[in-house]
Amino acid sequence: MKKNLYRLLSAVFLMALPAAALADTSVDSATIFRFSQDSRPGFQKKDFTPATQFLGADFEKLGDGNLSLHLYGWGRYDLADKSYNNDRADGALTYAYAQYRTDQANGLIRFGRFFINEGIVNEHVDGLNVRSDLPLGFGISAFGGATVHTVHMPGEITDGKGDGLVGGRLHYRYKGMLELGVSGVYESDAPALNQASNQQLAASGRFGSHRLLGGDVWLNPHRMVEIMGHSSYNAETEGVAEHSYLLNVKPLKDLVLTGEFNEYRDRDLFFSSIFFAGLLDNLNDRSRTMGGRASYELNRMVEISGDFKHFTREIGKADRFGGDIRFALLDKALRTGVGYHYLRASRNFAVAPSASGSFHEARAYAMHDTKSYFAAVDAIGYFFKENINNKSSAWEVTGSLGCRLTPALALSGDVSYGKNPQFVDDMKGLIRLTYNMNYTGKGGTK
Amino acid sequence: MVQIALLAAMVPLAACSWMFSPETSLPGRHPFDLGEGRALCGECHEGRIKGVGKPFASFSHSPEFVRNHRLRAARDEQVCVLCHHGSFCNDCHAGKTEIKPSVKLGNRPDRELIHRGDYVSLHMIDGKSDPTSCYRCHGRANNEKCAACHRGGGRR
Numbered sequence: 001m002k003k004n005l006y007r008l009l010s011a012v013f014l015m016a017l018p019a020a021a022l023a024d025t026s027v028d029s030a031t032i033f034r035f036s037q038d039s040r041p042g043f044q045k046k047d048f049t050p051a052t053q054f055l056g057a058d059f060e061k062l063g064d065g066n067l068s069l070h071l072y073g074w075g076r077y078d079l080a081d082k083s084y085n086n087d088r089a090d091g092a093l094t095y096a097y098a099q100y101r102t103d104q105a106n107g108l109i110r111f112g113r114f115f116i117n118e119g120i121v122n123e124h125v126d127g128l129n130v131r132s133d134l135p136l137g138f139g140i141s142a143f144g145g146a147t148v149h150t151v152h153m154p155g156e157i158t159d160g161k162g163d164g165l166v167g168g169r170l171h172y173r174y175k176g177m178l179e180l181g182v183s184g185v186y187e188s189d190a191p192a193l194n195q196a197s198n199q200q201l202a203a204s205g206r207f208g209s210h211r212l213l214g215g216d217v218w219l220n221p222h223r224m225v226e227i228m229g230h231s232s233y234n235a236e237t238e239g240v241a242e243h244s245y246l247l248n249v250k251p252l253k254d255l256v257l258t259g260e261f262n263e264y265r266d267r268d269l270f271f272s273s274i275f276f277a278g279l280l281d282n283l284n285d286r287s288r289t290m291g292g293r294a295s296y297e298l299n300r301m302v303e304i305s306g307d308f309k310h311f312t313r314e315i316g317k318a319d320r321f322g323g324d325i326r327f328a329l330l331d332k333a334l335r336t337g338v339g340y341h342y343l344r345a346s347r348n349f350a351v352a353p354s355a356s357g358s359f360h361e362a363r364a365y366a367m368h369d370t371k372s373y374f375a376a377v378d379a380i381g382y383f384f385k386e387n388i389n390n391k392s393s394a395w396e397v398t399g400s401l402g403c404r405l406t407p408a409l410a411l412s413g414d415v416s417y418g419k420n421p422q423f424v425d426d427m428k429g430l431i432r433l434t435y436n437m438n439y440t441g442k443g444g445t446k
Numbered sequence: 447m448v449q450i451a452l453l454a455a456m457v458p459l460a461a462c463s464w465m466f467s468p469e470t471s472l473p474g475r476h477p478f479d480l481g482e483g484r485a486l487c488g489e490c491h492e493g494r495i496k497g498v499g500k501p502f503a504s505f506s507h508s509p510e511f512v513r514n515h516r517l518r519a520a521r522d523e524q525v526c527v528l529c530h531h532g533s534f535c536n537d538c539h540a541g542k543t544e545i546k547p548s549v550k551l552g553n554r555p556d557r558e559l560i561h562r563g564d565y566v567s568l569h570m571i572d573g574k575s576d577p578t579s580c581y582r583c584h585g586r587a588n589n590e591k592c593a594a595c596h597r598g599g600g601r602r
Binding site: 058134420438 | 470
């Protein structure tokens with residue numbers, strides 16, 4: 001089925017090429033050469049020079065003006081030692097789909113490989129998606145097709161996903177005040193596993209098929225107040241997997257006060273992930289995070305925010321708090337910012353039982369972006385309350401310098417240097433050639 | 447073949463056209479390029495977005511919006527695509543990728559990107575304090591690098 005689908009996709013794009021020459025076209029390309037060396041006592045020295053090409057294109061206003069084609073993917077080839085896995089070359093087709101939008105009802109038909117993000121549903125599909133608004137404030141979206149599989153898990157010939165899936169969302173909107181949605185996804189049976197430890201996960205009810213139902217809400221009872229969120233239910237484990245809700249209050253035009261509440265039940269949430277089911281010992285845990293944030297735009301040049309988050313798990317608790325200041329000067333050509341956060345964590349969250357899980361995080365950056373050149377410097381440091389691997393901190397400074405060869409074509413290079421618990425010296429570099437062209441002048445270049 | 451597939455899908459839809467909302471669709475793209483920096487929709491637009499019903503100001507890219515954009519994108523993707531191509535989202539959200547967003551976009555420190563600096567050390571603490579934050583991206587995809595060390599069991 002997949003082979004036929006790929007053939008069909010290729011045919012779609014080949015047929016579209018002549019029309020694409022006449023369409024509104026955007027191209028987004030980045031060619032990146034990375035350079036690093038791994039030199040550790042007792043190990044063979046390795047030089048890594050992976051070359052990676054990211055390429056995206058969007059052809060809009062095809063046919064009667066409502067048809068468009070979209071594709072994006074990447075490929076990597078190692079010019080020196082193997083950099084990542086056992087393959088010298090690798091790549092992925094992230095999305096490739098044809099889309100037809102209707103003039104009314106926000107109708108849409110998508111066919112090909114795409115991400116679907118509706119209510120509680122987040123899936124990567126080779127298939128079909130249809131969406132439309134209906135009368136009386138209702139709307140519907142439905143999708144179905146083949147699951148996009150990723151890399152096999154170690155010792156398995158599967159990534160743990162079923163081969164096909166269907167799902168969708170039904171929503172109701174009332175007078176710009178309320179939106180309610182119900183959504184769900186049904187994936188075909190989870191695959192059989194080879195390894196005894198993984199078979200045990202399935203047998204003990206820690207791993208299984210991906211089948212979720214959920215509801216979401218958006219509420220705007222007053223112009224200053226906005227509430228949104230969703231809850232999901234795992235139909236396989238018959239348990240609530242997630243509650244995630246957000247309250248925004250805007251007492252002033254440029255002041256946003258936010259409160260959030262999230263609760264997760266690990267077994268119900270992680271059930272269809274073979275990786276997470278095997279990773280966590282205690283899947284009966286219930287995680288909860290609660291927090292708040294205040295952000296204020298002093299003027300068009302200065303933005304201040306402060307935030308706090310409390311994490312609760314059965315194995316411990318943590319608090320993270322801090323703030324950021326961002327500046328946009330010289331008509332946004334100079335953008336800079338500083339930030340500080342502290343994570344105060346229980347010992348059980350530490351890297352090693354004898355260590356502390358607490359650390360300070362500080363960051364400062366600046367970038368200058370003009371029509372002819374751009375430059376950036378970014379420094380980030382993590383300062384541990386107690387040493388990790390006999391190191392008190394992990395820090396990194398990255399400098400980037402580039403020039404615009406044309407308004408769309410830019411060449412830039414980055415160098416970063418740091419010290420951390422993993423490496424005595426950590427120095428990396430890259431060269432980047434980007435081409436971002438929007439032939440329509442509409443929307444954004446990305 | 448594709449035309450036949452599209453026609454096959456369109457025929458029943460046309461026959462049931464009375465079932466669809468008569469409201470005009472949102473445009474496919476914003477009428478002009480918004481330039482660099484975070485978009486503040488409420489700066490130029492007042493009231494509500496027709497067909498979506500939510501205030502323009504609700505989509506202004508405040509720090510809160512950037513942090514919690516997932517809740518809006520899950521409901522109003524047609525507003526996001528007015529300015530963003532899918533590739534913008536895929537800088538971070540991809541089923542399979544191997545370059546950290548902050549490395550791929552090392553020339554853009556102004557963008558809110560995850561895992562800056564030496565995240566290899568930090569992930570052990572973040573992963574224990576909130577494993578669900580890892581799960582969203584690495585749960586069912588994009589976990590090849592994770593699995594290289596975490597081959598099952600032994601973590602909380």
